[in-house]
Structure formats: C-alpha cells, structure tokens
Amino acid sequence: DAKTTQPTSMDCAEGRAANLPCNHSTISGNEYVYWYRQIHSQGPQYIIHGLKNNETNEMASLIITEDRKSSTLILPHATLRDTAVYYCIVMNYGGSQGNLIFGKGTKLSVKP
Amino acid sequence: DADVTQTPRNRITKTGKRIMLECSQTKGHDRMYWYRQDPGLGLRLIYYSFDVKDINKGEISDGYSVSRQAQAKFSLSLESAIPNQTALYFCATSDSTIRETQYFGPGTRLLVL
Numbered sequence: 001d002a003k004t005t006q007p008t009s010m011d012c013a014e015g016r017a018a019n020l021p022c023n024h025s026t027i028s029g030n031e032y033v034y035w036y037r038q039i040h041s042q043g044p045q046y047i048i049h050g051l052k053n054n055e056t057n058e059m060a061s062l063i064i065t066e067d068r069k070s071s072t073l074i075l076p077h078a079t080l081r082d083t084a085v086y087y088c089i090v091m092n093y094g095g096s097q098g099n100l101i102f103g104k105g106t107k108l109s110v111k112p
Numbered sequence: 113d114a115d116v117t118q119t120p121r122n123r124i125t126k127t128g129k130r131i132m133l134e135c136s137q138t139k140g141h142d143r144m145y146w147y148r149q150d151p152g153l154g155l156r157l158i159y160y161s162f163d164v165k166d167i168n169k170g171e172i173s174d175g176y177s178v179s180r181q182a183q184a185k186f187s188l189s190l191e192s193a194i195p196n197q198t199a200l201y202f203c204a205t206s207d208s209t210i211r212e213t214q215y216f217g218p219g220t221r222l223l224v225l
Contacts, residue, residue: 034213043116043202043216044155087154100214102147102154 003027003090009107012082018075020106022088025069031092033064034100035073037084044087044102047073078110115139116217118203124223125193133188133220135203144186145204145214146170146178155202161186193224 005023012018024033034049048055048062050071055062061074075082087105116137125131135144142163147155147170157170159178167178175197177189190197200221204214 041200041219041221043204043218044214045216046213049213100155100157102156104152104154 003101004088004103006086006088006103006106008104009109011109011111012075012078014080014110014112015077018078018082018108018110020073020075020086020088020108021070022073023070024088024090027068027090028092031090033062033068033071034089034091035060035062036087036089036100036102037082038087038105039081039084047086078108080110080112082108083110084108116203116205116215118201118217118220120220121218122221124225126225127194129193131190131193131222133190133201133203133222135186135188135217137184137203137205137215137217139205139207139215140183141205141207141215142183143206144180145206146176146186146188147202147204148172149200149202149219158188158201190222190224193222195224198222198224 032049032051035047036044038044047059048057050062050064064071085105085107087102089100119134145160146158149155156172158172158176159170160168161180164180179187200219202219203217206214
C-alpha cells in the first residue's frame with residue numbers, strides 16, 4: 001500500500017547536484033510531500049516538505065510537478081556527509097494520526 | 113538530535129525477559145512516537161501518544177506496551193522479549209501544530225537472544 005515510489009539507489013559526485021525523484025501518482029489534494037533522510041543507523045532527519053509550490057530551505061529544494069504526481073528533492077552541492085537513505089513520504093497534513101509511513105527510500109551515495 | 117534522548121543506546125537481552133526502553137525530550141512537544149526499524153527496511157510505527165492521557169496503537173503494537181509518564185517521557189516495554197523483536201528502535205516527537213515534522217532520537221539497538 002505504498003503511496004510513493006523511489007529508486008532503490010543513486011550515486012552522485014561530490015560537489016554536484018543530487019536530484020532524487022519520487023512518484024506519488026495517487027496523491028490527494030490535501031496531502032503534502034515530505035522528505036526525510038537517515039544517515040547510517042541514526043535517527044531520521046526532516047529535510048523539507050511542500051504541497052504544490054516549489055520550496056527551498058537551507059538544506060534542499062523541493063520541486064513538485066504541476067499535476068503533483070511526482071517530485072524531486074535537490075541537494076544543490078552534495079557532500080560526502082549527504083550519503084544517506086532519503087525517504088519521500090506523502091501525508092495528509094493534519095491527519096488524525098500524524099505518523100510517518102516510511103518506505104524503503106533511496107540510498108544516495110556521494111562519491112569523491 | 114540532542115533534544116530527544118533514548119536510553120539505553122544498546123541492549124542485549126534473553127528471550128522471555130522484560131525490558132524497557134526510555135525516551136525523553138526537551139522540545140516541549142506534546143506528541144511522541146515509537147518506531148522500529150529492521151535491517152534494510154523503513155521505519156514502522158509501534159505506538160504513539162498525543163498527550164499524557166492519550167495512547168494509540170500503531171502498525172505493529174503486538175508484543176509491546178507503552179507508558180507516557182509525563183509530557184517529556186514516553187517509555188516502550190517488551191513484556192516478554194522474543195528474538196524477532198531484535199531491531200533498532202527510535203523515539204520521535206512532534207508539535208501538535210506541525211505534527212508531520214518529527215524529531216528523532218539516536219535510537220536503541222536491541223538484540224534478543
């Protein structure tokens with residue numbers, strides 16, 4: 001019953017932009033797209049979220065397609081410390097549970 | 113995140129033993145969560161609590177119980193540990209107004225022999 005589809009793994013050269021795709025073709029109008037990452041066995045870390053407009057913060061940018069069926073997380077200048085598993089999560093903001101449903105994510109490897 | 117602490121960080125126990133994992137937070141959040149992660153898999157929700165008097169089962173609550181002793185403390189108990197409860201356990205917190213932005217503790221690695 002996964003709501004999102006992500007590639008299993010990706011590589012990126014250090015200093016280059018890392019573009020992580022996520023498909024969420026069944027997203028509904030009141031669902032947000034959230035991104036978290038988990039650096040090896042540490043607790044997951046919130047990165048960014050958005051509804052339909054593109055968003056940017058100090059960590060990353062989130063580009064959501066106009067039909068909202070897919071999105072891309074962009075790390076503009078990837079470093080070795082960005083090597084992690086990245087999770088794309090679709091969630092109803094203000095939903096009754098508020099719990100995050102994690103899939104398997106994308107393992108991003110940043111290489112020197 | 114140092115605002116969310118978990119104890120112990122590592123624990124080895126035997127089948128049938130009762131153990132408790134503890135979580136404390138200084139973020140002032142009202143909502144707290146317990147997740148478990150198995151190797152190569154994403155996190156799965158065990159229990160969550162929206163305030164001191166509120167406890168809710170998550171996706172995989174069987175074999176676990178929780179106690180919300182105070183707003184800042186949320187403990188997870190395994191009444192009779194079994195080997196397939198060997199996993200990495202994470203506690204998380206969120207604010208009621210921004211509940212989907214959750215802050216995770218460093219995790220507790222549990223091995224049940």
